[in-house]
Amino acid sequence: DAGVIQSPRHEVTEMGQEVTLRCKPISGHNSLFWYRQTMMRGLELLIYFNNNVPIDDSGMPEDRFSAKMPNASFSTLKIQPSEPRDSAVYFCASSPGVAKNIQYFGAGTRLSVL
């Protein structure tokens, strides 16, 4: 299996621009998670989906952030408008199901907002 695939690996954009991060989970996995990692705050859970349905989005920083999972094989995290404080590494992870919580991580997207 190819694992969790995230694109792009690196994104540099200017403040105010829209940013879209993409994730393809492992085939057959029912749960998908978006995390943000910074030096200051560590690894933060932003939102997660079970069977394409958002379960908990309490970690989403503010309305500028939105996430969708239109089908079992694709999810997006969108930031509009982006701000310099959004600069971070964003990880996507997928899990075979709710039971036992094992998550498999993608390589991440390093976002720089200038």
Add this chain to the structure above:
Amino acid sequence: AQSVTQPDIHITVSEGASLELRCNYSYGATPYLFWYVQSPGQGLQLLLKYFSGDTLVQGIKGFEAEFKRSQSSFNLRKPSVHWSDAAEYFCAVGGSQGNLIFGKGTKLSVKP
């Protein structure tokens, strides 16, 4: 509320020395516990997991961890560290809805 504490932010050990990384958790029921490793510029990779049964679990790359319910701990160990083990290590506990609650991580440096 569920939480994970990794008291050591940064640890340095000499190559060939033994290693123990500490992890304490707070969880009401029997926890699912995990250790992940993150190499620079990479995502998190699962090292090992505990669900039930034998409290000493073996993982990849020669790592092991011991679950101690009385101490609410799940410490990670390796008898002899290799330079390639330099990375950041995250302990996590499984939440009630399939999510994971991570600790802040411990960065491991290895001296030659």
